[in-house]
Amino acid sequence: MRRPLMAGNWKMHLTLDAAQALARGVVEGLERALPGDDGVEVALCPPFTALERVGRVLEGTPVALGAQDLFWEDQGAYTGEVSGLQLVDLGCRYVIVGHSERRHVFGESNQAVQRKLGAALRHGLAPILCVGERIEERRAGRADSWVQDQLRTAVAELKPGEARRLTIAYEPVWAIGTGEHASGEEANRMAGVIRSLLEELFDAQVAAAVRILYGGSVKPANVGEFLAQPQVDGALVGGASLEAEGFVAMAVEARAPKGPGKGGA
Numbered sequence: 503m504r505r506p507l508m509a510g511n512w513k514m515h516l517t518l519d520a521a522q523a524l525a526r527g528v529v530e531g532l533e534r535a536l537p538g539d540d541g542v543e544v545a546l547c548p549p550f551t552a553l554e555r556v557g558r559v560l561e562g563t564p565v566a567l568g569a570q571d572l573f574w575e576d577q578g579a580y581t582g583e584v585s586g587l588q589l590v591d592l593g594c595r596y597v598i599v600g601h602s603e604r605r606h607v608f609g610e611s612n613q614a615v616q617r618k619l620g621a622a623l624r625h626g627l628a629p630i631l632c633v634g635e636r637i638e639e640r641r642a643g644r645a646d647s648w649v650q651d652q653l654r655t656a657v658a659e660l661k662p663g664e665a666r667r668l669t670i671a672y673e674p675v676w677a678i679g680t681g682e683h684a685s686g687e688e689a690n691r692m693a694g695v696i697r698s699l700l701e702e703l704f705d706a707q708v709a710a711a712v713r714i715l716y717g718g719s720v721k722p723a724n725v726g727e728f729l730a731q732p733q734v735d736g737a738l739v740g741g742a743s744l745e746a747e748g749f750v751a752m753a754v755e756a757r758a759p760k761g762p763g764k765g766g767a
């Protein structure tokens with residue numbers, strides 16, 4: 503059974519006070535809208551600078567803390583990097599790995615993503631592995647193979663027990679922060695492509711257990727289109743996660759009805 507996840511990626515936004523206020527807004531909004539309800543999981547991924555402050559707000563609440571990236575080594579002379587060990591120390595449960603901005607702005611390769619994924623799992627973090635094609639690949643009819651290559655390399659070293667712990671976010675690069683988004687139907691089809699590859703690489707249990715999110719210009723007005731898809735288990739939200747009321751509304755919409763969730767495995 504896959505419990506839906508609504509994750510907010512705050513990217514490089516917010517000072518400490520603003521991050522604290524936004525986290526409080528989300529926690530209080532969820533307490534009002536879904537008191538004691540565990541039909542949806544919610545995670546907030548602030549920038550590294552705000553992890554500790556936001557972590558204090560989330561302590562004792564059902565909202566999980568997540569980071570936006572990690573380095574694969576635990577410690578050492580790696581100026582500017584942050585390790586899984588340090589993220590666990592800060593109380594993180596989730597970590598985003600291989601976000602398209604890491605790949606395309608900072609040149610992160612599929613191999614680097616593989617090492618980061620391994621480090622996250624080694625530290626007991628729940629990775630949100632991002633995959634997605636650029637407009638060039640889509641126009642050339644290579645979107646599926648591009649995403650499959652990203653996934654195949656990222657998980658190459660994992661055992662089935664580790665792979666089960668993944669959440670995968672399908673985020674077409676052309677839809678990130680652009681206001682354009684994939685159709686619900688296309689997000690569902692691509693989530694199906696990802697799930698089939700997981701079955702081929704691991705087994706049917708892994709394929710049924712892994713949560714697949716859609717990300718890319720998700721907003722309160724369009725989130726329902728994605729959540730209605732059988733293969734889509736929630737969303738990774740950027741810009742629209744910076745506003746508490748709208749983000750809470752999306753989490754409420756993602757809440758699974760009582761009874762078995764998607765997958766049923």
Ligand SMILES: O=C[C@H](O)COP(=O)(O)O
Nearest residue numbers: 511678679718719740741
């Ligand atoms: O991690 C989130 C994605 O990059 C989506 O960002 P966006 O919702 O601002 O398009």
